[in-house]
Amino acid sequence: MKLKNLLWATTLVIVPGLAAADTVLRIGLQQEPTSLDPTSDATASIDGMLTHNVFESLTTADESGAIHPRLAKSWTISEDGTTYIFELEQGVLFHDGTSFDAEDVVFSFNRAMAEESVNPSKSIFKPIDSVNAIASHKVEIKLSAPNAFFLFNISRGDASIVGVESVEENKTNPVGTGPFTFASWTRGDRLVLAKNAQHRDADNIQLDGVEFRFIADAAAATAALMAEEIDIFPGFPAPELMDQFEADPRFSTSVGSTQGEVVLALNNSKEPFSNLEVRKAITHSINRGDIIDGAMYGRAVPISSFYPPHGESHVDLSHVMPFDLAKATALFEDTGLAGSELSLRVPPFPYATRSGEIIQAQLAQAGVTVNLETVEWGFWIDEVFKQKNYDMTIIAHTSPNDLGNFARGPDYYYGYDSAEFNEIFAALSTETNVAMRHDLTVEAQTFLAENAPAVFLFQLPRLSVFRSGVEGFWQSASVLYQPLAGVTMKDASQ
Template sequence: MTNSNNRTGLTRRSVLRGATALGAAALILPASMRAAKAEPKKGGILRIGMGHGSTSDSLDPGSWDNAYSQVFATSRHNYLTEIDADGALQPEIAESWEASADAATWTFKIRQGVTFHSGKDVTAEDVVASINFHRGEDSTSAAKPIVDGITDIKATDSHTVVVTLDAGNADFPFIMSDYHIAIMPAVDGSIDPTSTDGCGAYVVDNFEAGVEARMTRNPNYWKTDRAHFDGIELLPIVDGAARQNALISGQVDVIDRVDLNTVHLLKRSSKINVLSVTGSQHYVFPMDSRAAPFSDNNVRMAMKHAVDREELVEKILNGYGSVGNDHPISTANRFHAGDAIEQRTYDADKAKWYLKQAGLTSIDLDLSVSDAAFGGAVDAGVLMSEKSAAAGINLKVTREPSDGYWSNVWMQKPFVASYWGGRPTEDWMFSTAYKSGVNWNESFWSNARFDELLASARSELDNDKRREMYVEMQGLVRDEGSTLIPMFASYVMAHSTAVATPEKVAPNWTMDGFRVAERWWFA
C-alpha cells in the first residue's frame, strides 16, 4: 500500500520490513566542501567543542537532555536502529525486523558477533534489559512516553527479541533509534545506568561532568568503515564567543551552535569550513499553563500574535532558518500540515483583542532567557519585548546564567527560552513533549482531544487518515497549546579544514545526527 500523499515515498510495507526512508533536509556546504570526498583514513584525536554540557550531566541514559550528552552517548553506544544522512532508517544492533499485520507485534533479529567494550557478547537479553530500563511506573526516563505502549518484551532466543504493543505502531522501528535507548549490558536482567560500557565506536577513558569526556577507538568495533579517529575529546564550551575562539585558535577541531551574528568571521578563514544543515530544529518559548496568567489561552494567543517571526529569522538566525507556526512539526516530516493551517504573523491588534477576551488592556510578563537555550536567545527576548509592547504586553526580559539554566530555569520558571531538535516522526515529537503528563512537556499543557488523537494516529495504518489526525493535532498545539514556536533554525557547525566529512551530513540532529565521532575523519 502506497499513499499518494506520502511525499517521501514511505510505504507501510517498507516500514514494517527493514529499512525505511524519510525526506532528508537540504544540506548547504561551502564550495570547497562540495568536491569529491577522499576515502576516510584512520588516526588523530578529534577535539569537539559543544555548546552544551554542565556539572549536572549524568551517565544515566534516561537523563540525556542536551547535545553534549547525546554526542557522548552515540560515541560509546549503539542502538537497535540508526537514521542515516538521507533520513533512512537503517539496522544497527538489530540486523532486521518484521511486524505483524496490525503492527502491534515486532520481531527484531539481533546482530551476531557484536561485543561490549568489556568483551561480553551483545545478546537479546541485553536488548530487553536496555528497553525495560525506560519502562514502568517508577521510570523517570525521558524516553518513557515513547515506550509506554510496550505491554510485553521478551527474548525468544539468544538473538531474537519480540515486542508486543498495546496497539499498532507503524513507526515503532524509528523509536528504537532514540538516543536514550542505548543497548547496554544486562546483569541479572537489568542494566547499570552508571556504567560507561557500551558496544559503540569509542571506549570511555574519563568522564567528568561539565569538564570533559575522553574516549579511545574501540579496537573491536563491528563497523569496520566507521570510527576513524584514534580518540575523541568532548569539551563543553557553553559560551558562544569562547567556543568560536577555541576553533579559530586551534584548541578544538569542531564546534556546534555557531554564533550567527559572527558566522561571517569564520567564513573569512581559509582554515575553517562552515556547515549549515536544514532539519527540524526549532526554538521555542514555553509558557507554564498550570497557573495564571498562562492558564488562560487568551493570554497565550495574545503572546503568539505579538511576535514578529520574520524579524526573528532575519535578525537572530541571519536567514539560517524559517518562520515557525506554533507547532513543532517541520516541513521535513511526512505529515506536516502545510497550507492546511494558515501561517501566523505579527498582529498587534489581534494580540490586543485576545487580551481583551482575557479581561485585560495590558499585561506584565517575565521572560527568562539565556544563550544556553540557543544562540541569540537573549537578543530574541529583547526583540520580542520591543514588538509586544505595541500590543499592551510589557515583557520584562531577564538574562539567566548559562550554567545551571536547564536545572534552575527550564521547567522551573513560567516563561522561558528553550529549543528542540525535532523528531523523525510526528508521533515521536508529540509523545515526547506534548502528551499530557510526560516528563519533557515543558509547558505542562494538557488536552484530552490531543491525547485521544495521538493514540489513534499511532495505530492507524491508513496514511490518509493519519494525515488528517496529525494535521488536527498541529492545529490544536498551534491554537490551544502553551508553547510559542516562532522559528525553525538550521544546524550551523564549523570545523577545521583538517577535518573531513561525508558528502552528506545528516539533518536529523546536530553534529551529523550526533554521529560525528564515528562518521567524520581527518583529511
C-alpha cells in the same frame, strides 16, 4: 576551495587515553550535560556525544532519517504490525568486557518501561506490551497496536541497550557497546572518547578518538576555531560570523536543517496561561521575522506550529495567529493583563538569550512587562523542565516526530492537557497508511496553531563550521545523535 597546510590534531592533542600521534577529532559544543546517561536525562548533547558512539540501540537512522540495523542485524514484522522479531548481532561485548545478548535488551526495555522509570521519553515505550528473549540472540517485542514510529523511536538514545552490570554508573562512567569508549570528562571543559578496538566495525573506523569541547560563549567558539583548537563546531552559535568563515580558505561551512522547533513555551498549568485568550494575545505580540533577523541574522525559517518546515507533511499556518500588535493589545486589555508583569527564564544559549531580549521588547509594545532572566542549563533542567517553576521560557525541541510533546499531559513542563489533541495524536501514532497519517499530521499541526499552547518561533538551523579535510560529518540533523564512526580526517595539504 584551495587547501592550505594545517597543523592537525594528529600532532597537537594530548588527552587521557589517547596518544599525541593519534587521529583525534575535536568538536565544539555549546551545551554540557549534567549526566552522561541518555536513558535518564533529556539533555540533547548527551545524544549528540554518546548515542551510537558509546551506546548503541537495536536500530539506527542515517542523516536522512532512514532506519538501519544496529544491534539488531535484522527483524521481521507480523502481518498485523504488532509483533517484531529481532535477530541480534553476536559476539558483541560491552566496554567492561561483559557479553551482549537478548537478556540485555529485555533488561533495557523493562527498565525504561517500569513505573519508576526516569526515562525522559518514557512515552515512546507505551505501545509495548511485552519484551521477551526467545533465544540467546533473538528478541520478541509485542505492541498493543501498530505504531508508525516504533523502529524510529527505538533508534534513539532513550532506547540505548545498557548492561545490568554497569547501568548504575552510566551517569558519570558510561559503558555501552559502541565504536568508541568513554575516556574522561573534565567538567566545564571537555569530554573524551577513545576508539573501541574490539568493536565489530573497528577496521572501518579511522578516528582514534574524539574530544568534545564545551564552549557556550559565541566569541570563545569563534576564537577556538580561528586558533585551530577545534576542528568542527556543529550548531555554531554566532550566525553573524558565518560570512567570516565562508571567506576563510581554512574552513568550509554549511547551513543544514534540524528537527529543532524553537518555541516560547508557556506554563499552561497556571493562570494566566491556561486562558486561551491570553495565549492568543502573546502569540499576536510576536513578530517572528524580527526575531529571526535579530537573533539569527536571517539564517532561520519561521514556524507557525510544532512541525519542521522541511517535513513532508508540513502545512503553512502563518495566517492562523499572525503578528498583530493592535489585536494583541486589545486582548491583553480584555483579559486584564495590560500593565502586568510576566517572567521569562531562558537557558544560556545565544538563540534563546537573543530571542528573549527581542520578545521582551515586543511584549512591552503590547503593554506587558517581561522580567528576563538567563539561567544556567542545570538550573533550567531542575527548575523549569522538572519543577515547572516558570511563566515563559525559550527552548529548541530537537527530537524528531515530537508532536506528541503536547500529548504528554499536565505533568510535562508545558502543563498542557487537551483530550482532543491527545485523541488526534493517538490516532496519528497508530496509523500506518501514509495518506491518512499525513492528514492526521496536518490536523495536529492545525490544532496546535489554533490553540497556541506555546508560541512557535522558528526552526533551528544547523550552522556548522568545519576545518578543511574533515569528511563524513552530517550537515543536517534528522535525529539528536551524530554517529562518528564514519568521519575521516586528512591532512589539508593533500
